[in-house]
Amino acid sequence: MYNYPIKRAPYQAKKISNSNRGMAFEDMINSSNEQYLSRDIAVIYKKPTPVQIVDVDYPKRSMAKITEAYYKTPSTTDYNGLYKGFYIDFDAKQCNSTTSFPLSNVHEHQIRHLERVMKHGGIGFLLVYFNKLNEIYLIDSNQILEYHNNSKNGGRKSISIEDFRSNCILIKESFPIRVPYLNAVDILIDKLKK
Amino acid sequence: MYNYPIKRAPYQAKKISNSNRGMAFEDMINSSNEQYLSRDIAVIYKKPTPVQIVDVDYPKRSMAKITEAYYKTPSTTDYNGLYKGFYIDFDAKQCNSTTSFPLSNVHEHQIRHLERVMKHGGIGFLLVYFNKLNEIYLIDSNQILEYHNNSKNGGRKSISIEDFRSNCILIKESFPIRVPYLNAVDILIDKLKK
Numbered sequence: 333m334y335n336y337p338i339k340r341a342p343y344q345a346k347k348i349s350n351s352n353r354g355m356a357f358e359d360m361i362n363s364s365n366e367q368y369l370s371r372d373i374a375v376i377y378k379k380p381t382p383v384q385i386v387d388v389d390y391p392k393r394s395m396a397k398i399t400e401a402y403y404k405t406p407s408t409t410d411y412n413g414l415y416k417g418f419y420i421d422f423d424a425k426q427c428n429s430t431t432s433f434p435l436s437n438v439h440e441h442q443i444r445h446l447e448r449v450m451k452h453g454g455i456g457f458l459l460v461y462f463n464k465l466n467e468i469y470l471i472d473s474n475q476i477l478e479y480h481n482n483s484k485n486g487g488r489k490s491i492s493i494e495d496f497r498s499n500c501i502l503i504k505e506s507f508p509i510r511v512p513y514l515n516a517v518d519i520l521i522d523k524l525k526k
Numbered sequence: 527m528y529n530y531p532i533k534r535a536p537y538q539a540k541k542i543s544n545s546n547r548g549m550a551f552e553d554m555i556n557s558s559n560e561q562y563l564s565r566d567i568a569v570i571y572k573k574p575t576p577v578q579i580v581d582v583d584y585p586k587r588s589m590a591k592i593t594e595a596y597y598k599t600p601s602t603t604d605y606n607g608l609y610k611g612f613y614i615d616f617d618a619k620q621c622n623s624t625t626s627f628p629l630s631n632v633h634e635h636q637i638r639h640l641e642r643v644m645k646h647g648g649i650g651f652l653l654v655y656f657n658k659l660n661e662i663y664l665i666d667s668n669q670i671l672e673y674h675n676n677s678k679n680g681g682r683k684s685i686s687i688e689d690f691r692s693n694c695i696l697i698k699e700s701f702p703i704r705v706p707y708l709n710a711v712d713i714l715i716d717k718l719k720k
Contacts, residue, residue, distance in 0.1 A: 369642075372642075374646065375639070375642045375643060375648070377601070377602060379573050379574060380573060380575065380576035380577065380598075380600075381574065381577070381579075382574035383574065383575070383577045383592065385577075395596075396596070396597055397595075398577065398594070398595040398597070399594065400591065400592070400593065401577070401591075401592040401595055402590070402591060402592065403592070404574075407571070412607075413606075413613075414613040414615070414642075414643060414646045414647070414648045416646070417646065417647025417648070418647075419607075419608040419612070421608070445569070448563075448566075448608075449608060451566075452568065452569055452608045452609065452611065453608070453610065453611025453612075454569070454611070454613075
């Protein structure tokens with residue numbers, strides 16, 4: 333018989349909002365997508381980072397070792413997939429500011445891509461994470477395009493947190509699906525059906 | 527005034543079927559997707575090859591040079607995108623045989639992926655190029671699953687060219703869209719609507 337010292341920390345409900353502070357937004361989305369996939373809710377993946385491979389070594393017959401490569405600029409957004417028969421396409425953006433999201437974070441080719449997605453009947457959006465406020469919003473392609481065009485015509489170069497709060501869909505962090513953004517997509521789908 | 531020697535090869539209609547012999551099937555598909563994109567017909571991309579990056583060097587402040595990386599096995603198919611509001615998902619397979627397509631060319635995870643795509647209302651398929659016969663077929667997820675399950679139960683481990691010829695959709699090479707596979711997808715969409 334062994335006498336184990338019984339010394340337990342008092343039980344504490346884990347504050348989800350804090351537990352994610354150190355976790356990159358991308359990891360939170362990836363983990364949510366894994367949950368969605370394993371629960372058979374949606375089929376959404378992050379695209380691999382595009383890499384230009386210059387040189388490959390074969391230290392063993394069966395193994396290829398890439399010895400020189402460079403990052404390429406992606407031509408689209410990072411995430412796409414399928415949910416309830418809809419083509420889903422989005423990018424995840426982390427924002428350090430507490431007051432606004434700079435439009436310069438969205439590249440021109442991403443704007444063009446989201447425009448095309450919208451035109452061909454897909455659902456495109458950005459997920460914006462204000463990490464210091466711990467607030468996540470879904471902003472749809474239509475809205476982004478409007479802000480983008482407005483800024484090209486001399487308007488604001490950023491979207492204020494007030495605008496997010498009053499015009500975009502708030503996504504509450506949760507568990508085990510950390511960023512349950514498909515709840516927000518359901519709202520977009522309802523709008524599309526009307 | 528200059529006198530240019532006039533020496534022209536007699537005009538010959540380029541035989542498209544031969545001109546592609548040296549071109550990898552993947553390049554033919556990529557070039558078709560570029561055409562579809564620039565003509566605003568569809569938004570379909572090849573996913574970047576997934577690479578596990580181990581070491582990165584910074585020879586200049588602004589430049590990252592990847593010095594050690596390895597190829598990873600993709601968890602899905604190579605191509606996906608959006609066409610006429612439908613989520614499109616497929617893989618391109620080149621086949622050297624003139625008699626049959628070995629099912630071992632389709633990995634188990636690709637089968638599972640195509641099954642999910644089908645279940646969630648997307649359009650999934652394989653494009654199979656018999657390069658020695660110069661014949662391209664679209665075989666849809668349903669058909670692949672049937673052959674796959676059949677082979678698991680002791681059936682044939684390959685799909686005969688006769689089966690492709692009688693049950694799959696032939697895609698005729700063309701120009702400037704080398705592999706106009708969306709014509710075949712239109713047939714699948716018509717079936718879905720019925």
